[in-house]
Amino acid sequence: MRMSFDERLGSHFKRVEQELQAAKSAAVKPAGLTVPQYAALFVLDEQPGISAAELARRCLVTPQTMTTILRNLEAAGLIERTPHPLHKHVIETRPTTAGRKALEQADKRAVGVERRLAAAFSEEEAETLRALLARVSETLTTDPILKS
Numbered sequence: 001m002r003m004s005f006d007e008r009l010g011s012h013f014k015r016v017e018q019e020l021q022a023a024k025s026a027a028v029k030p031a032g033l034t035v036p037q038y039a040a041l042f043v044l045d046e047q048p049g050i051s052a053a054e055l056a057r058r059c060l061v062t063p064q065t066m067t068t069i070l071r072n073l074e075a076a077g078l079i080e081r082t083p084h085p086l087h088k089h090v091i092e093t094r095p096t097t098a099g100r101k102a103l104e105q106a107d108k109r110a111v112g113v114e115r116r117l118a119a120a121f122s123e124e125e126a127e128t129l130r131a132l133l134a135r136v137s138e139t140l141t142t143d144p145i146l147k148s
Contacts, residue, residue, distance in 0.1 A: 031106035049092040
């Protein structure tokens with residue numbers, strides 16, 4: 001039983017995801033950041049010293065991708081990575097002063113994207129949208145096809 005492109009919810013999710021990505025990319029670019037770098041700095045600012053593995057989970061990227069993001073942020077002087085004082089195999093990652101400045105600049109513009117998006121909905125509509133998206137997530141993450 002075929003479904004047309006317009007009937008497929010996934011095509012609508014993909015389009016909106018790409019549009020949001022493009023808007024966020026344009027927002028953070030003047031700060032010299034990519035969206036993944038911005039996301040990593042955002043999480044690091046909230047949780048300095050977080051492990052790279054947890055940072056990857058929070059930013060929804062693979063550990064390998066996070067390694068590249070961190071390498072690039074470190075090369076740009078936006079983060080510093082130091083051994084944990086007690087656990088020598090654990091590397092703590094923190095934003096530098098330059099990293100916090102880049103984050104602040106990028107976040108001002110990224111928040112603008114989020115506010116414009118939120119303004120398109122009433123509070124009730126936004127709550128309904130969040131609930132619907134949570135249902136989509138639950139449906140997809142418990143899909144039996146993932147177990148095969």
